[in-house]
Amino acid sequence: MRSSYTGWLLALLLGIGILLPEAAQATHVRAGEITTRRLLDGTSLKYEITLTAYYDEIKGRDAARDANQVLFCFGDGIQRQVDRVSIRPFGRGTSINTYRTTYTYQGPGTYSISARIINRNDQTRNINGGQSLEINFFVTTTISVISSLGLNSTPVLLNPPVDSARIGQKYCHNPAAFDIDGDSLSYRIATPQQSNGNDNDATACQSFPVTRYQLPNLVVPPGKTEAGASGATFTVNSRTGDVCWDSPAEAGQYNYAFVIQEWRDGVLIGEITRDVQVIVVDGPNKRPLIDPIADICAEAGTLITQGIRVTDPDGNRVLTEGFGGPFNLTPDRVAYSPPLLPPAFATITPGELVAQASPASSTFNWQTNCGQLRQEPYLITIKATDLPANRAAALNSYQSFQILLIGPRPQNLTAQAVSPTTGGSRAIRLNWAPYACLPPAQPGSTYLPQMLVYRKEGCTSPEPNPCQTGITGGYTKIATLSIATTTYTDTSSSLRRGVSYSYRIVAQYPLP
Template structure:
């Protein structure tokens, strides 16, 4: 009897073990969303859950999502829906015993708001070495989606490159998710700990470079291994894996996760509007195979309408191996739901991608592919296009190795042409040819004193050197009237196009002219206050000016700050009161007009408006705005007090003072192309000794 009982107990435990082993199949995945393309006015969204499973485990024929609202207090509410996947679940092979399954869900939200869409399933695959008991750990991914009137239509980033990849002991590993946002939003990346539920991380998680011993050694042959994600491009780099727990299996699986954040530019700067959490797996092997080397062009900025051509090359240290160059980037897709900014680019051989991965074409060693993109004005946008290329060798399965690199292509609007400036009465008229590049751009008119017909760059970040912005115009206009000019002074004009007043395509034909200083032209000068006067905010500022004319007939004196009129006086003494002046630094000048319509301008004076700060003033009064954030080569700062200094503090606590330039009232520009990627604290100290600190991502 005891023997029979022991037999049944053994059988029961064995069955449980067998069920558990064969249930271990999920290796990676994520959830993405697009607004229903058939009805953009509704709250209907189409979600895509993409899972990567071990085909040696049980199948995953269907899936269920969970949807919860984010409440006003930032907490998550209760589940409001659990939609089932549609019947069609496309599949493709993306690796040895690895299958990609795509599930789609259609759901109409009850109202606008912020929502979390999640997927949870038992179980992950076994033998993940950087977490505890992965075989019994649930698999969990989520996406945050905001459906708000303040941000307009919103689809999540689409992640194209499969999140299952191979690494080699002692060799640098690189991977890029090939994310693309159909709305043109800015993307930022950060590592997160994989989760097993909405609030619970997996147990015993360790970042891959800390698992060991041995921990592994970078390719350079010294120092400790590193595992990082580039917050701006999404490149994941592990330099370099060690041999931990590979043993007789010949491999070791590592599980990681990262967030793809979505940022949109609004009137208040850049605002985070959602994120996708992707769970990923890296398989490390110890073999003699060497990864291929990929050669791509340098990051490129081109005008819309350019036919962009390039040759992508790859070599492999193992001379007997062939290479295939491929890309999963969205710009190769002819589907407008994925890549709205058609036409698509091409790659020859056309590995970008077919439905079945094994259809990719291998070439020789070295290998090369021809890239071509006939760009159009509809493809102009603020963010560059990230074109991610992959070179993969044909080592025996499953030992193939890859190299991944990202080419950033920025498409800017075409510059205005045939800029002309000539006197038009008491003003200068600036004209240009009709603008033919249909895009979301505006035209910007720039001016500087003096004629210096030097070489003009094709485009510039921020204002052209030594020029001041004097006006904006729609694409439908072909002229601008500059009415604030001083007779006898030469002015040089440029016109640019830009969609965000940041990256400007410049006319390369500046035009210079002046108004004739006629005898009897009236004169004016500000007599009070003196230049460089400082007053308290919200004060009333009285400005006085004189005006003279040969016959004494002055029609009016107008008062301006920047190019904004703040008042006028018709009779002497010429004076106005400017009420409730806000903090800032203001250039102030006057324009006099005599009875015959002749005009002239005064010299500028500078008035600074700042508060008298005491030590107890709360910082909440001070408004610090930085954009874009994340940023690449520059960051704009808006701060409502005059700035004394700007510094950056890195993650080691090292503080570095940096230079900046004033680009407008309470607006500053910092060039950051010298910075390595990472997270920093931006510290602002104003002229009253007060400090504000804000986290920024480079």
């Protein structure tokens, strides 16, 4: 009996010893994602890889402080522990934790980079029946390592993935994704992931859907929308990235995931999975409302000002914030360095730390310039947060609008009949002002900016729409010139006496 008892005690102690490391590493992760940036250092295959993780500072503060390293898997069979480079407090009992490293790939290909953290925070209702502490946190970003893509970076996600919602009210989240390279983005719903094993196992890099996952709207079916229709919905706008749950039925903590897809010339070149947490509360507070904002089109060099009006049904004070590339601010409102785009940067006035009485009026301001020209419109996300006087959970609303910057028209075009100098009977000399509004040169691009000259018979063409670029119908291109050219003489033999001619010039240059 003595021997048996000793053996049992030893086995028990060993068992406890095996369990202790996992418990000590419980980090109570709320949300996060991985982003990458290609580096210029003599090799085109070196990347800076960043995990941004949001930790629960209420139920897991000590564990969060101990999470100094996270397992990174680079998609080529290599994995390593990566150090935390910063931890910053964030509202709602959360901290923003940044883990960053560099990695050089041995050859071109498509690689899925992942990060694994033990554990999620507990009591997430739609994961493992609420026992989510037992499920590790796993996110993936896929990149195309191809030299022809140049210094391509993944989009950055500028709005934090931690929000509050209220029973019976429509909830929305927008990541405020911005692609510094000007690639187009689309969005789709995904399933949160986990992996097997511990950090030392090869299976730690192999993911699968989290145990017993349900979309948030299916936890208490059928539910109903804010308007009272039967059947709650959970959707994503594939163009803007608005993820909306209409509407929560029961209080609690929920997670979901969605994918941001990166496209260039119609080809998918990357994907980021963002894992998001929303805390649903039951109470009388109603979310603030933002008046709709129309999309904007403007010539580069324009000072854009847009009014923003927020009302709160309960009369609470509100904060108004702006997210998007033009603000050049990280999720915790620190300026990017190097910047996401050339200055000047957008602002919201009064400042976003200024609480205003409802209805609140703010102004979006952005002095644009030619260095900010790009093919894709800029997505601006406005976020309004109420400040309930009764210490109830603050609620948010979002409103997104797009700003399309176009190059300014060439100026001061004049035409004058002149004597031909190279034969022929007729000539028309065109003159215009120098064109200086050009975007930064694109790395690796061999396409040179040009000035195109067009002609048509007659002078009946209406002025083009201010946001229409290129040439209207009926014109024929008669010359392709250097962008620095300011004059051209049309000596075509097709010019006829007594006929009126219209000329247009178009500045053409590659955009990011």
